[in-house]
Amino acid sequence: MSAQSRTERPDRPESTDRRRELLAIAAELFADKGFRNTTVRDIADAAGILSGSLYHHFDSKESMVDEILSSFQAELFAAYDAVLLSDDDARTKIERAVRLSFEAIDRHRHEVAIFQNEADLLGQQERFAYLAERNAQSREVWITLLDDGLRSGALRPDLDIELTYRFIRDTVWVAVRWYRPGGKLTHTDVADQYLTILLDGIAHA
Amino acid sequence: MSAQSRTERPDRPESTDRRRELLAIAAELFADKGFRNTTVRDIADAAGILSGSLYHHFDSKESMVDEILSSFQAELFAAYDAVLLSDDDARTKIERAVRLSFEAIDRHRHEVAIFQNEADLLGQQERFAYLAERNAQSREVWITLLDDGLRSGALRPDLDIELTYRFIRDTVWVAVRWYRPGGKLTHTDVADQYLTILLDGIAHA
DNA sequence: GTCTATATGCCGATAGAC
DNA sequence: GTCTATCGGCATATAGAC
Numbered sequence: 276m277s278a279q280s281r282t283e284r285p286d287r288p289e290s291t292d293r294r295r296e297l298l299a300i301a302a303e304l305f306a307d308k309g310f311r312n313t314t315v316r317d318i319a320d321a322a323g324i325l326s327g328s329l330y331h332h333f334d335s336k337e338s339m340v341d342e343i344l345s346s347f348q349a350e351l352f353a354a355y356d357a358v359l360l361s362d363d364d365a366r367t368k369i370e371r372a373v374r375l376s377f378e379a380i381d382r383h384r385h386e387v388a389i390f391q392n393e394a395d396l397l398g399q400q401e402r403f404a405y406l407a408e409r410n411a412q413s414r415e416v417w418i419t420l421l422d423d424g425l426r427s428g429a430l431r432p433d434l435d436i437e438l439t440y441r442f443i444r445d446t447v448w449v450a451v452r453w454y455r456p457g458g459k460l461t462h463t464d465v466a467d468q469y470l471t472i473l474l475d476g477i478a479h480a
Numbered sequence: 481m482s483a484q485s486r487t488e489r490p491d492r493p494e495s496t497d498r499r500r501e502l503l504a505i506a507a508e509l510f511a512d513k514g515f516r517n518t519t520v521r522d523i524a525d526a527a528g529i530l531s532g533s534l535y536h537h538f539d540s541k542e543s544m545v546d547e548i549l550s551s552f553q554a555e556l557f558a559a560y561d562a563v564l565l566s567d568d569d570a571r572t573k574i575e576r577a578v579r580l581s582f583e584a585i586d587r588h589r590h591e592v593a594i595f596q597n598e599a600d601l602l603g604q605q606e607r608f609a610y611l612a613e614r615n616a617q618s619r620e621v622w623i624t625l626l627d628d629g630l631r632s633g634a635l636r637p638d639l640d641i642e643l644t645y646r647f648i649r650d651t652v653w654v655a656v657r658w659y660r661p662g663g664k665l666t667h668t669d670v671a672d673q674y675l676t677i678l679l680d681g682i683a684h685a
Numbered sequence: 686g687t688c689t690a691t692a693t694g695c696c697g698a699t700a701g702a703c
Numbered sequence: 704g705t706c707t708a709t710c711g712g713c714a715t716a717t718a719g720a721c
Contacts, residue, residue: 311514311517312516312601314697315696315698316697324706325705325707326697327708328706330697331704331705332704396514429683429684430682430683430684432684435673438670438673439682441658442651442674442677445650445654446647449651449654450646460643468643468644469643471638472678473677474682474683475680476677476678476679476681477635477636477639477644477678477679478571478636479635498686519715520716521713521714529687529688530688530689531716532690532716532718535717536686536687541716
């Protein structure tokens with residue numbers, strides 16, 4: 276959409292910048308209070324304008340969360356694809372996939388939180404059907420990585436792949452609930468500890 | 481509250497049973513659609529009555545979720561206490577604490593889901609301050625168990641206890657998102673696999 | 686214990702002036 | 704691009720009849 280202005284003036288600060296600014300404000304509120312819980316008046320207040328003025332930039336509150344989620348997902352899955360297409364060994368690919376998830380939490384925590392909290396409900400509407408598709412796509416990525424790990428002998432052979440996938444997916448993304456950028460731990464610190472536990476467990480050898 | 485009728489006729493089916501029935505209906509809706517997203521009309525419809533009639537049983541929608549959460553938490557923490565006070569060794573206590581959590585998900589999944597999804601927001605109100613207290617209490621339990629594990633040599637000495645606590649807490653409770661009682665896997669199956677991964681990791685030895 | 690009827694307020698969204 | 708003003712709808716909750 277609007278491919279024209281984007282390709283012609285990629286670095287021009289203008290109406291597009293105001294949109295992004297408003298979307299960032301909305302994303303923070305959606306992440307903190309929930310989508311339904313956030314009113315268009317909340318968003319307008321935080322932006323220093325009146326609620327009616329928002330409708331100059333966006334069709335509806337729904338189209339705001341739509342734009343937030345779809346653009347984030349596009350970026351995230353491009354990163355997964357890069358891991359899948361690399362020629363690293365199975366274990367390294369798993370480590371990279373975990374690390375890029377924590378990096379996504381670091382760089383886009385509002386978007387991750389919104390997806391975690393709202394995807395199930397929003398996904399019931401046709402407009403957000405792509406959320407379920409992306410979910411299935413994410414599962415494909417992880418099942419592939421774990422299958423490779425099993426076949427190459429990097430992973431223990433008694434693992435239930437489906438359950439292991441859920442374990443990793445949940446464990447990684449749920450960190451968005453407490454991780455804060457600029458805190459004591461960097462996303463790399465967190466990824467290091469998580470990978471240690473995930474790969475080798477907490478029990479003394 | 482109403483200690484009289486409860487102590488005098490503990491097994492009397494009456495108005496208290498209707499309350500419990502309505503609370504169970506509300507809990508399912510709160511868990512599936514979110515607290516704010518669920519209207520009193522939704523609850524009344526599901527119960528086959530009109531919305532106004534709910535107010536014969538409850539002060540407000542808030543008091544419904546309050547009763548759901550507080551009675552569940554009381555039961556859960558009694559179970560934690562039993563583990564803490566037992567004379568099992570450190571590793572066994574950790575295993576028992578994990579297992580009882582999956583059992584709670586099996587037996588009270590609506591309540592667990594509501595707590596996971598709504599505690600942060602509700603906790604901002606004075607009325608729900610006990611949610612934050614219970615959260616702190618849960619942390620105490622786990623830090624104690626993990627500390628014992630470290631001191632007794634059951635756990636590897638390089639663990640970051642705080643991060644390990646978050647890892648376990650998140651990993652266990654987030655399963656409420658996909659676990660369904662009566663499905664292919666029992667809560668014991670899930671706990672077995674989770675403990676295997678948690679204790680020994682997914683990497684081939 | 687449930688129903689009828691309704692008060693009261695906040696919500697998302699729109700129309701048109703500036 | 705923002706403001707003024709406002710509509711129609713749905714939310715929680717209440718009062719009183721049955």
